[in-house]
Amino acid sequence: MFNVVIVGHVDHGKSTLIGRLLYDSGSVPEEKLKEIREVSDSLGREVEFSYLVDALEEERKGEMTIETTRTFFKSRKRDYSIIDAPGHLEFLKNMITGASQADASILIVDVAKGVEEQTKRHAYLLRLLGMEKVVVAINKMDLVGNDQRRFEEVKDDISSYLRTVGLNPLFVIPISAYLGDNVIGRSESMRWYKGPTLVEALDSMPERAGYPYFRMPVQDVYLVRGERVYVGNVISGRVRKGDEVHVTGSGKSARVEKIIVLDGELEEARAPKGIGISLDPDPMIGRGSILWNGKGLKGVKTIESTVFCTEELKSGEELEFSCSVQEAGCKVEVFERIDPISLKRRESEVLGANEIGRIGIRLDKEVFVESFKELPELGRFVLRRKGMIVGGGIIR
Amino acid sequence: MDLAHLESLEAGSIYIIREAYYKYRDRLAALVSWGKDSTTMLYLIREAFFGEVPIPVVHIDTSFKLKPIYSFRDRLVKEWNLKLIVAKNEEALKRGMNPSMGRFKCCTALKTEALKQAIAKYGFKALFVAIRRDEHAIRAKERVVSPRDSEFRWSITDQPPELWDQFNELDEEGKHVRIHPMLGWREIDIWEFIKLKGIPVNPLYFAKKWPDGKWRRYRSLGCEPCTVPIESEAKTIDEIIEELRSTKVPERAGRAQDKEMSYMMQKLRSLGYM
Amino acid sequence: MLGLDGLEYHYVEEFGCKNLMQKSYGMTDISEFKEPRTVVIWSSFLAGKNLEERVLKEKELWSFKLKPEETFFSKFEKWEALDVPGFTYNVEMHKRERELLKGFFEKKNTIEDYDKVALEDYKKMKEEFFEAIGKDYEIVMGYFALADVIGHLSFGVKAKMKLIYEELDSLAREAREYADDMLIVSDHGMKAVGRFGDHSDHGFWSIGRELDLGRPRITYFYRLIEGLRKA
Numbered sequence: 001m002f003n004v005v006i007v008g009h010v011d012h013g014k015s016t017l018i019g020r021l022l023y024d025s026g027s028v029p030e031e032k033l034k035e036i037r038e039v040s041d042s043l044g045r046e047v048e049f050s051y052l053v054d055a056l057e058e059e060r061k062g063e064m065t066i067e068t069t070r071t072f073f074k075s076r077k078r079d080y081s082i083i084d085a086p087g088h089l090e091f092l093k094n095m096i097t098g099a100s101q102a103d104a105s106i107l108i109v110d111v112a113k114g115v116e117e118q119t120k121r122h123a124y125l126l127r128l129l130g131m132e133k134v135v136v137a138i139n140k141m142d143l144v145g146n147d148q149r150r151f152e153e154v155k156d157d158i159s160s161y162l163r164t165v166g167l168n169p170l171f172v173i174p175i176s177a178y179l180g181d182n183v184i185g186r187s188e189s190m191r192w193y194k195g196p197t198l199v200e201a202l203d204s205m206p207e208r209a210g211y212p213y214f215r216m217p218v219q220d221v222y223l224v225r226g227e228r229v230y231v232g233n234v235i236s237g238r239v240r241k242g243d244e245v246h247v248t249g250s251g252k253s254a255r256v257e258k259i260i261v262l263d264g265e266l267e268e269a270r271a272p273k274g275i276g277i278s279l280d281p282d283p284m285i286g287r288g289s290i291l292w293n294g295k296g297l298k299g300v301k302t303i304e305s306t307v308f309c310t311e312e313l314k315s316g317e318e319l320e321f322s323c324s325v326q327e328a329g330c331k332v333e334v335f336e337r338i339d340p341i342s343l344k345r346r347e348s349e350v351l352g353a354n355e356i357g358r359i360g361i362r363l364d365k366e367v368f369v370e371s372f373k374e375l376p377e378l379g380r381f382v383l384r385r386k387g388m389i390v391g392g393g394i395i396r
Numbered sequence: 397m398d399l400a401h402l403e404s405l406e407a408g409s410i411y412i413i414r415e416a417y418y419k420y421r422d423r424l425a426a427l428v429s430w431g432k433d434s435t436t437m438l439y440l441i442r443e444a445f446f447g448e449v450p451i452p453v454v455h456i457d458t459s460f461k462l463k464p465i466y467s468f469r470d471r472l473v474k475e476w477n478l479k480l481i482v483a484k485n486e487e488a489l490k491r492g493m494n495p496s497m498g499r500f501k502c503c504t505a506l507k508t509e510a511l512k513q514a515i516a517k518y519g520f521k522a523l524f525v526a527i528r529r530d531e532h533a534i535r536a537k538e539r540v541v542s543p544r545d546s547e548f549r550w551s552i553t554d555q556p557p558e559l560w561d562q563f564n565e566l567d568e569e570g571k572h573v574r575i576h577p578m579l580g581w582r583e584i585d586i587w588e589f590i591k592l593k594g595i596p597v598n599p600l601y602f603a604k605k606w607p608d609g610k611w612r613r614y615r616s617l618g619c620e621p622c623t624v625p626i627e628s629e630a631k632t633i634d635e636i637i638e639e640l641r642s643t644k645v646p647e648r649a650g651r652a653q654d655k656e657m658s659y660m661m662q663k664l665r666s667l668g669y670m
Numbered sequence: 671m672l673g674l675d676g677l678e679y680h681y682v683e684e685f686g687c688k689n690l691m692q693k694s695y696g697m698t699d700i701s702e703f704k705e706p707r708t709v710v711i712w713s714s715f716l717a718g719k720n721l722e723e724r725v726l727k728e729k730e731l732w733s734f735k736l737k738p739e740e741t742f743f744s745k746f747e748k749w750e751a752l753d754v755p756g757f758t759y760n761v762e763m764h765k766r767e768r769e770l771l772k773g774f775f776e777k778k779n780t781i782e783d784y785d786k787v788a789l790e791d792y793k794k795m796k797e798e799f800f801e802a803i804g805k806d807y808e809i810v811m812g813y814f815a816l817a818d819v820i821g822h823l824s825f826g827v828k829a830k831m832k833l834i835y836e837e838l839d840s841l842a843r844e845a846r847e848y849a850d851d852m853l854i855v856s857d858h859g860m861k862a863v864g865r866f867g868d869h870s871d872h873g874f875w876s877i878g879r880e881l882d883l884g885r886p887r888i889t890y891f892y893r894l895i896e897g898l899r900k901a
Contacts, residue, residue, distance in 0.1 A: 001398070100560050274406070670775070
């Protein structure tokens, strides 16, 4: 299963693209289509694909895509789950939620309208979420007569923006979601385009590469048949019975006595797997420690990062910090605000809701991190206020 | 079968279950219907706690459930040593509430009200619920951790963000959270996992020959008067998986649409159309 | 004049039906009626007063018929009213639609069977309508049940409703070419119940000139139409 989020400015064609992907991949129930097609034949009118997604829904809440919804389709290569992220500024929380669950993303741009505000904002957020697999779909090519020159103009525009924020799109593809050109099938009317279709581009993306070293953040300690067992998910690498593992923050090491699962014991566990481990000698640790071996982790007490926030943040404020199962109190210092549209930076002590900025985070205890690129689970963090997530970022 | 896909779903669910248990401990319960999804969820809970189910298991019993659901429940409670809480709206049942009084009304009284009573009585702050995103569109909009107020309202437009594997924590008076450890699973994933692990399932899921000579099976389980079996000849888990690979009809479509149909019939009659 | 049964204000806007919106448009207030019943609202529209009580006394709702002198048509010399409920309604034709509606709930026929008849009836009425507006009437009112009829079983299926609204929008565009002025009115709108459609609590109006009517009651149009006559 490969999760793909579709982002971009409102009305640039996200729903139409989803409708088209579902339709061309044969994922729309036949009976739903039949009744719509009969009306369209009788009236001699074309069905609009953006409403096909609605046709699959039983309930609607207003006129816009208000949440991150999911639909599934299959290509020749694999199963996809499409996350539709709303294009409206006021639904940014939902866009971020959707994008944070995705393996890859499609940034959609209307070729007639060009790069607009939310195109840029969404692209910037993809960058802040650590998304690297980005395909740009330049949509509505039929509206500009499949003009290559116009395509190149918009392509240059968006590419230069993306380069500035540090994103490298893997492909920039001219499509017409409305007509289905270059979505799954190749377009007859854009012979000048020699690259892959949108789905070919998605199919060419590799699955996430595993990180070789063993890491297991300890979620909790359970007493299992009188024995203290550390539970958590192996998020990378593998662990074997008898291995020596280390515990972050304590300088302690111990031998893996047992690897416990429902059916008994395992000789070995590989990521991703939720297990229990008993250690000898018992290091007497608790939630938040990370069991590891191989390359050591970096301990930090301060983090400087560009973050997005969904609620206002002020310099000097005390918040809660989480990175994987590591939790700490922290004090934030806001340095500057970044306008994702103009890319202007302005010194500021406050970040407003839905804003982006560079901040410093002073933690009240040491946490252990990796770079997002190497091990995302330990390279990303959120900030909370009274338990509720108000912002986040990654560690580069 | 895509084993890597199932393993990552499994690990993800176990992670969520353990996170929730860490945060809510004895104020946490599992809401189950004894269908394939909640049975799978109970299995995942057993995996998370090495065979034990340390939290109460709440069954909202409308008393109209399909009969084999009760025998299946009793079997699992015994085999898995479950702390069962049966929540019934006795008062409404005494009043004679039943599906013929209108399905919306009946569901509200016997499901929603019964759950409210149970939450109040036991002081639960968090409930595991085995819903999946692919069930229908509105559920596609759910988050893993989803706050509800005392009226069970869910604000679809104003949910806090949920990032990666970080979930919101909520501890407000009068509110509880629904926790959905299986949100990302699809119907077919459930069946493949059931097959992989040998999880027991209710025999109602397998096709039987009906008196009219047609083969039918239940695709989702609910109350007897309101649950309709589908025509199917799938008699084994393998055949169900095969059937799901070739079908595009949503699982709950039948049930939800039946409700709306009876409502529309009433409305159209009162407007003079029928 | 176009009487478009069940035309929903929100869909007109969402689907961008410019010809239905004309220069001025808005919702009507039909809260004075106990239920948004088709015959009741159209009769009240024609007579310029609330006829709910009187219409409901009728045994067979759909057979209720006003006399011409009770309607605003009596103010005109040459007029035509095609298939208007409560007045010149083609009871037999619509009976077939309602039988298929019932048949759907009784699982005797499919939605496609029902839609097919609704579309046939619509096309027939459209022909009659364009024939009439080609003649030298002072006022012609065409009534089209399409949005309501299809809407009852499919209002929640947007891809389908969009096709219906586009069709009605082009009907309005063509009709406008024949007339000095055009009033479009719906008795009520609709709201989705799953895939189905229930009547909503407001109707729709639009007119081809700058006019701020706010949210008028359906009976208001009697005087407006009378005024048009004088002008």
